[in-house]
Amino acid sequence: MTPRVWCPEHGVHMAFVPWARMRSRFTRAFEDMVTWLAVRTDRTTVTHLLRIAWRTVGRILERVSAEAEATWPPLKGLRRIGIDEVSYRKGHRYLTIVVDHDTGNLIWASRGHDKATLRKFFRKLKKAGREGIELVSADAANWIGQVVREMCPKAKLCIDPFHVVSWATKALDEVRRSMWRELRKKGESDRAKALKGSRWALMKNPGDLNRKQKRKLRDIETDNRPLFLAYLMKEQLREVFQQRDWQGPFMLSDWIEWVMRSRCEPMKKVARSIRDHYDGICSALLNQLSNGRLESMNTKLRLLTRLAFGFHSHKPLIALAMLKLGGLCPPLPGVE
Numbered sequence: 015m016t017p018r019v020w021c022p023e024h025g026v027h028m029a030f031v032p033w034a035r036m037r038s039r040f041t042r043a044f045e046d047m048v049t050w051l052a053v054r055t056d057r058t059t060v061t062h063l064l065r066i067a068w069r070t071v072g073r074i075l076e077r078v079s080a081e082a083e084a085t086w087p088p089l090k091g092l093r094r095i096g097i098d099e100v101s102y103r104k105g106h107r108y109l110t111i112v113v114d115h116d117t118g119n120l121i122w123a124s125r126g127h128d129k130a131t132l133r134k135f136f137r138k139l140k141k142a143g144r145e146g147i148e149l150v151s152a153d154a155a156n157w158i159g160q161v162v163r164e165m166c167p168k169a170k171l172c173i174d175p176f177h178v179v180s181w182a183t184k185a186l187d188e189v190r191r192s193m194w195r196e197l198r199k200k201g202e203s204d205r206a207k208a209l210k211g212s213r214w215a216l217m218k219n220p221g222d223l224n225r226k227q228k229r230k231l232r233d234i235e236t237d238n239r240p241l242f243l244a245y246l247m248k249e250q251l252r253e254v255f256q257q258r259d260w261q262g263p264f265m266l267s268d269w270i271e272w273v274m275r276s277r278c279e280p281m282k283k284v285a286r287s288i289r290d291h292y293d294g295i296c297s298a299l300l301n302q303l304s305n306g307r308l309e310s311m312n313t314k315l316r317l318l319t320r321l322a323f324g325f326h327s328h329k330p331l332i333a334l335a336m337l338k339l340g341g342l343c344p345p346l347p348g349v350e
Contacts, residue, residue: 035077043347049078050346053338057321072322072330079333082342088114088121089139096151097158098308099127102319102331109328110135111315111335113308115151120311120339125328129157136165151303153177154291173294174305175255181287182248185280186216189244192280208233209241216245219252240278247273247281255299262299266292314339 017029033041040048044064051060052071061068094115099108108127112135113120122135136144144166151172152158162171190209197206212234215227223231235242247269254265266288273285288295298304315335322331337343 035081038074038077040074045074045078046344046347048074049337049344052334053343057324068324069326072325072327072333075330075333075337078344079336079342082344083336086342088119088336088340088342089143092121092139092143092147094149094151094303095121095147096303096305096308097132097162098152098305098312099155100312100315102315102328107328109315109332111308111311113311115149115303115307117341118307119341120335123332123335125332127157129161132158132161133165136161149297149301149303151298151305151308153305154287154294159294170297170301171294172298172301172303173291175295175298176304176306176309178288178291178295179248179252179255181284182251182281183217185278185284186244186248187213188280189241189278190216193238193241205237209238216241216248220249243276244278244281247276247278251284257299258302260300263296266295266299311339 018026019029020026028037030036033043035042035045038045048060048064048066048071051063052075057068057071060066060071092114096113096115097110098113099110101107102109107125109123109125110127110131111120112122122138124131124134139147145168147166147169149172150162150166150169151174152162153174154177159171162169190213194206194209197203197209208230212230215223215230215234218227231242231245234245250272251266251269254262254269257265270285270289273281276282318335318338319331322334325331
């Protein structure tokens with residue numbers, strides 16, 4: 015056991031020893047081994063092999079992660095970052111996460127998904143760190159855009175192209191459902207039934223369609239021109255984001271004008287939203303930056319939430335995420 019010492023100023027404390035972390039009942043090597051196993055295997059294996067409770071594992075992860083962040087801060091030298099939110103528990107409980115596009119690592123995570131939460135990250139960067147950020151990718155959430163413009167006025171906000179195309183996809187499905195209801199009211203049940211089974215033919219990319227879906231799309235072109243026109247609008251918008259030079263912004267501007275001249279109200283609503291976020295979308299086009307890396311990170315985080323089931327706080331989950339996805343996990347003791 016480590017001895018206890020008495021300080022006239024701070025009172026009684028455990029003496030510092032090099033082979034254990036502060037406020038820990040385990041050796042440093044044991045905690046590193048627990049962390050290494052928790053990052054790579056499941057809950058049952060860790061607890062049964064090492065004979066410790068899962069909550070104890072959570073406290074160990076917090077200590078190891080905090081020490082790793084102190085000795086190797088992941089918030090230095092940031093130029094291009096991505097911001098997103100991910101649900102980690104039922105009841106609308108979210109984590110705000112930040113990823114470094116250059117390294118692909120998770121660099122920060124915190125509970126909450128609002129402006130106050132995101133400001134914590136930028137305050138942690140300090141002024142020099144904020145001035146070094148050049149590009150920030152995110153979806154079109156207002157709370158992210160407002161904080162980025164407030165805390166990093168020199169950075170360019172890049173609106174994720176995938177989310178923009180998803181707006182058009184939802185609008186297309188809205189047109190399909192509206193026309194299906196209209197056909198049913200008119201008593202054209204056969205046409206309505208055919209339209210109801212066309213969802214995936216309209217949603218999927220043309221190159222991914224099977225033979226049946228291609229035939230369904232040809233039938234829509236012949237029988238339902240307004241719906242086929244909305245489909246062409248969606249595909250043209252997707253084509254805009256395949257461009258890798260100034261042609262993309264020009265095509266996007268032409269797309270907005272084309273849609274606004276049409277009678278398709280759901281697509282016109284998408285065009286208005288794109289016009290409101292035009293600068294951010296063009297920045298994403300010109301810098302070829304998207305939230306694809308963050309979507310991949312979100313998938314991994316959702317798997318970690320399953321692994322972290324039994325932690326009664328978000329802190330061990332964040333520690334586990336930083337160790338596994340942030341590159342902070344220590345090596346296995348005794349292995350070089």
